Amino acid sequence: xxxxxxxxxxxxxxxxxxxxxxxxxxxxxxxxxxxxxxxxxxxxxxxxxxxxxxxxxxxxxxxxxxxxxxxxxxxxxxxxxxxxxxxxxxxxxxxxxxxxxxxxx
Amino acid sequence: xxxxxxxxxxxxxxxxxxxxxxxxxxxxxxxxxxxxxxxxxxxxxxxxxxxxxxxxxxxxxxxxxxxxxxxxxxxxxxxxxxxxxxxxxxxxxxxxxxxxxxxxxxxxxxxxxxxxxxxxxxxxxxxxxxxxxxxxxxxxxxxxxxxxxxxxxxxxxxxxxxxxxxxxxxxxxx
Numbered sequence: 001x002x003x004x005x006x007x008x009x010x011x012x013x014x015x016x017x018x019x020x021x022x023x024x025x026x027x028x029x030x031x032x033x034x035x036x037x038x039x040x041x042x043x044x045x046x047x048x049x050x051x052x053x054x055x056x057x058x059x060x061x062x063x064x065x066x067x068x069x070x071x072x073x074x075x076x077x078x079x080x081x082x083x084x085x086x087x088x089x090x091x092x093x094x095x096x097x098x099x100x101x102x103x104x105x
Numbered sequence: 106x107x108x109x110x111x112x113x114x115x116x117x118x119x120x121x122x123x124x125x126x127x128x129x130x131x132x133x134x135x136x137x138x139x140x141x142x143x144x145x146x147x148x149x150x151x152x153x154x155x156x157x158x159x160x161x162x163x164x165x166x167x168x169x170x171x172x173x174x175x176x177x178x179x180x181x182x183x184x185x186x187x188x189x190x191x192x193x194x195x196x197x198x199x200x201x202x203x204x205x206x207x208x209x210x211x212x213x214x215x216x217x218x219x220x221x222x223x224x225x226x227x228x229x230x231x232x233x234x235x236x237x238x239x240x241x242x243x244x245x246x247x248x249x250x251x252x253x254x255x256x257x258x259x260x261x262x263x264x265x266x267x268x269x270x271x272x273x274x275x276x277x278x279x
Contacts, residue, residue: 034262057177057263074177094170095266096273 026050026079029100031059031072034092036100043082043104050079059098064089131247132196138186139193140202140244141257144236145175145182147206151232154210155225164222167274171229171267178260185252198239206232219278226275233268237261 024046030037032054041049051061053072061078062069070078082104092098132140148171155168186193209228216224240261248254 033259034266056181056259057174092266094174094270095263096269097262097266 024048028052031055031098034059034095034098036061036098039100041100041102043102045082045085045104047104048079048081049102050077052077058094059092060094061090061100062093064091069093132198132243133194134189134248134250134253135186135191135194136196136198137244137248137257138182138191138253139195139199140239141260142179142182142193143199143202145179147202148175148229148232149179151206151210151225151229154213155221158213158217158221159225160218161222161278163274163277164226167226167229167270170270174263174267178256178263181256185256189250189252191250202236223275223278226271226278229271230268230275233264233271237264237268240264 024044026048027041027043027050029041029049029051031051034055036051043049049061051070051072053059053074053076056074058071058073060069060071061080068080070080072078082102085104088102088104090100090102152168152172152175155164156172159165159168209232213221213224213228240257245254245257245261248257
């Protein structure tokens with residue numbers, strides 16, 4: 001009986017866990033050899049993008065619409081919490097040949 | 106116009122170097138390291154001159170980026186040649202780069218304000234085109250050490266970024 005009750009409770013807990021909305025994730029972007037990797041990201045509102053700069057020079061992650069602009073020194077990180085859905089094009093203002101895209105749903 | 110002539114003269118010098126390398130006299134790693142380092146130093150000197158003379162916010166930001174990036178790449182190059190126990194070797198290409206950019210700065214020193222800004226950025230566009238071309242066609246293919254080749258390849262991507270940045274600043278100055 002006890003085992004059965006425990007099993008039912010566990011199952012109930014599991015179903016609650018399953019029905020909860022997906023928890024926010026941190027999506028890692030590595031900057032290496034003058035490129036964002038990965039270049040294209042799919043994310044959800046509430047997720048955080050974290051850029052790590054592995055290059056020998058400073059870079060930026062700069063939104064084309066100028067709403068945000070992070071300078072990321074070598075061996076440093078920067079992060080951004082995504083607060084609304086939309087398509088974001090960003091680039092490095094020091095090296096405009098570096099381009100990235102974030103699709104937020 | 107004067108700056109274009111300097112850039113063309115410098116480009117022809119590098120073409121000559123390129124022609125010589127096609128005939129089997131390709132630069133060795135000690136010469137390649139010297140050429141890359143000298144090219145970086147020249148652009149740092151160009152940036153320092155611009156920082157003294159310009160009042161334009163975008164031109165100033167560009168010059169600061171050049172000074173910072175070329176120092177970072179040159180510091181890495183110095184650490185690498187030390188590790189590889191290679192002594193950078195002076196050569197005609199290094200000499201022509203140093204002289205070409207010293208001559209460009211001498212001409213730029215006579216200009217002021219918007220005329221200086223335009224001429225400085227025009228020289229940066231031409232200079233980065235020339236150096237990037239030399240990296241692609243002569244220096245990277247000639248490099249024998251894998252770490253040196255890799256640093257030059259990363260350097261080329263950084264400098265291609267500088268070229269795009271310079272072209273953007275040039276279009277804003279018009």
